[in-house]
Amino acid sequence: MASTGASLCPTVMSSVFGREVRPSAVGSSKFKSNNKVLISTRRLALSAEQPAAATVGTEWKEGGLEKGMFEEKPEEEEAHRNTRIDVEEEKEKGMRKKHGSEKQVFEVEEERMSLKDYFDQAKDLIKSSSSDGGPPRWFSPLECGSRSSNSPLLLFLPGTDGVGLGLIRHHRRIGKIFDIWCLHIPVKDRTTFRELVKLVERTVKSEHRRSPNRPIYLVGETLGACLALSVAALNPDIDLVLILANPATSFDKSQLQPLIPLLEFMPDSFQLSLPYILSLMTGNSLRMVTASLEKGYPLQHTVEELSRDLFAVPSYLSVLADILPRETILWKLRMLKSASAFANSRLHSVKAEILVLSSGRDQLLPSQEEGKRLFKMLPKCEIRRFEDSGHFLLLEDDFDLVTVIKGACFYRRSKQHDYISDYMPPTATEFKKIVDSYNWFHMATSPAMFSTLDNGKIVRGLAGIPSEGPVLLVGYHMLLGLEKISLVSQFLIERNILVRGIAHPMMFMKFNKGRLSELTFDALKIMGAVPVSGKNFFKLFSSNSHVLLYPGGMREALHRKGEEYKLFWPEQSEFVRMAARFGAKIIPFGAVGEDDIGEVFLDYDDQVKIPYFRDYIEETKNEIVRLRTENAGEVANQDPYLPGVLPKxxxxxxxxxxxxxxxxxxxxxxxxxxxxxxxxxxxxxDIQRYIDYLKEKREHDPYRNLLPRLLYQTTHGFTSEIPSFEP
Structure with missing residues (x-):
């Protein structure tokens, strides 16, 4: 909703901007003398047993670390990093799965912090930092203390509020894979944007000297995104990865810019509009309820969570009032204007990897349009769109930053992303969300899987699949690769085995134009897909993985009319030698059913005769990585196209x-x-024989068609396994 008019001006400001500020030099002697300072604060209680009213005062402590919420990070390089202490144990929640007797597939999930936690910690942090009136400084939340070895550094650059708690909902998850430092700009600070750039730049250079072979992540929202882009432009030779949420580089097109002259004449007593603050801070309430129910939470839990967040804002209205005086809003608006201009004038110098997160319902900035602009301008830029999200994307309940990073393959510990060592298996929630998104497909196709035991007996289910790898599954690629959806998910559900699929490199490429630029394959990447290469094959077998291979590749998945169940294999037998090198078990498999759900009516041969489709195929062909160029015949015809299919x-x-x-x-x-x-x-x-076997046996399945299956589930329950033919 576009807000106009004087009556809405303060409400817009209230949702965006931070605290009262007073001039303070970034490089002041006071800041340097406080280089090793800890913000010592007892956590506010979050449970019913310890009411939130039990607040304790805060103070700055010189020297050693003390128990508290935050550990401050010094601006200058020091000999050794301070060690976090007193990290409280969190209750483990979610689903833990075992592979065999010991191997864990799903990561343990912890309860995420809430909007109430944001206000609790913001209140304490503001008081602590205002007591010394110091300039901006780094801190690291103690709940982020259990990170893995060789974790890269992540610097969080806050939005216009300046608190530095924008990642609070993600601290526990993201703290396991990153060393997190958050920038806090105290209430009474008036550091200019250029001085903030210098501060972050000094930290980046210092940490780069300390660990030159590891990337440094800059995660910035709105103002922080401009800050990240500016630092990256000034340091093109440092390995930086930028994650930008609704960047304020679009400020010149925002409804906020015209408010600067209006605010100059606005009286201090002008009251803020609480309903608008609520709508921006908590998001769409109905969408929150829907998202929680989709995760499988009971209705009572959903209502409790929603109530806690909705009532958090009015309970802490005094905190908002402390940080939203007219002078502060005006100062932040002017900073946004200068930050946008500074960053935009230097975009041509940005060489870093960038992931832009754009909200579709951002009421303060034209974030979707700006995301598209940056995507086209910056050579290493990827974009992810969140159509139903608002301005404060990072604080929304159903947004998970780690999941987004994993899906975009943006997590790495060294100079190059490693699809095997940098891979993180899906959590139970991620897996459930992906599976639920294909529920309609699963219901329509009701997959029936059969495997072969060591004694040669064919059984229903996957009991014949070895638990220990390395294992190579080799099969037929159905039209559009539709068989992968059920295969990968069923292996996890039934056997707790994560299957790593070998995929075409185009799934991991950036497309700047054409229809492919709108496609993402994040779900498949989260489930373990890797681009095809001998190096990745070697690493997967070395790690005893279950690997899924389709030798027919794109030619098989995008076949023509009348080519159902026809194999298109190259002459090379490299995968056999690789499997033998590691002693891998090769499991051939057949899959049928594509002809039962659709029929190709407009294939490649038809489309190349139509100018519109022919131009699209040529354009896409010139962008993607070409495979099997050394082959001849049909197997080398890997031109990408989207077949026209009539559903059955x-x-x-x-x-x-x-x-x-x-x-x-x-x-x-x-x-x-x-x-x-x-x-x-x-x-x-063997694969061709298995396909023929299934085509024959399915004729004896009384539940082959949808209607009998629906009738069976109506009487036996929709979670019951539907019978099939006798193997």
Whole structure:
């Protein structure tokens, strides 16, 4: 909603800007003398047993670390980093899964902090920093103290509020994979934007000298995003990764800019509009309820969480009042204007990797349009859009920054992203959200999976799949790769096995134009997909993974009319030699059912005859990485296109996993190219045989069509397993 008119001006300001500020030099002697200062604050109680009213005063402590909420980080380089202490133990929640007897697939999930926590900690932090009147400084939340080894540094650059708690909902998760420093700008500080750039730049240079082989992450929202871009432009040779939430580089197009002259004449007694603050800070209440229910939380829990956040704002209106005087708002608006101009004038110098997070319902900035502009201008920029989110994206309940980083493949510990060592398995919540998004597809296709035991018996389910890797699953790629959805999820649900799919590099590329620029494959990346390469194959087998391979690749998944269940394999048998090198078990499998849900009516051969489609295919072909250029014939025809498909009354998907083929001890035998090719042809022949088997057996499945399956679930429950044919 675009807000105009004098009556709405203060409400817009109240949702954006921070505290009362007074002039203070960043490089002042007072700041340097307080280099090793801790903000010592007892946590405010968050439970019913310890009411939030039990507040304790705060003070600054010189020298050693003391128990508290924050650990301050010095601006200058020091010999050793201070060690966090007194990290309170958090109650573990969520789903923990075991692979076999010990291997954990899902990470343990912890309860996220709330909007109430934001106000509690902001109140304490403001009091602590205002007692000394010092300039901006770094702090690190103690709940972020249990990070993994070799974690990269993450500097959080706050929005116009300046508190530095914008990541509070993400502290516990993000603190496990990053060393987090947050920038806090005290209430009475009037540091200019250029001085803030110098402060962050000094910290970046100091930490780069300390760990030159690790990236430094700059996460900034609105004003902080301009700050991150400016530092990156001034330091193109430092390895920086920028994550920008609704950057204020679009300030010249914002409804906020015309308010500067208006605020100059606004009386101090002008009251703020609480309803508008609530709508901006807490987001859409109905959407919050829907998101919580989708996560599987009971209604009572959802109502309690919603109530806690909704009543947090009026309970802490005094905190907002302390940080929202007219002078502060005016100062922040002017800073936004200068920050936007400073950053925009230097965008051409930015060489860093950038992930822009754009909200579709940002009422203060044209964030969607700005995201598109930055995406086109910056060479290493990716964008993720959140259509239903508002201005304060990072504080919204259903937004998870770690999930976004994982989906965009933006997490790395060294100069290059490693798809194996930098990969983090999905949490139970991430997995459930991905599976739930395909519930309609699962219901329509009701996958029936069969596997083969060691004694050769075919059984319903995945009992025949070895628990320990390395295992190589080799199969047929259905139209559009639709079989992957059920396959990967069922392996996790039934056997707690994470299958790492080998995918086309185009899934990991940036497309600046065309329809492919609108596509993201984040769900598949979260589930473990990696780009095809010999190096990634080697690393996956080295880590004893279950690997999913489709030798037919894009040509098989984007086949033409009449080519259902036809294999398009290259002549090379490299995957057999790689499997033998690590003693991996090869499991051929067949999958059928694409002809039961749709029929291709406009294929590649048709589209290349139509100018509009032909131009699109050529444009896309010139952008993507070309594979198998050394091959001839149909297998080399990997041009990307989207086939036109007529849907059918849904049938059913069937999978048949054959008996594992042992390659352990065959390393020397399979060095012989002829013997290696024989095994390659055996795998190919097995897959075709399994496809034919499924096509024949499905004729005897009384539940092949959708209507009988729905009737069965109506009488037996919608979570019951639907019978199939007898194997």
């Amino acid at each position: 009354f849904p049938g059913r998907f069937y999978y048949y996993f054959g008996k594992p083929i042992e390659t352990k001890g065959m390393k020397h035998v399979l060095r012989d190219r002829e013997k290696c090719h024989e095994l390659y042809l055996q795998v190919q022949s």
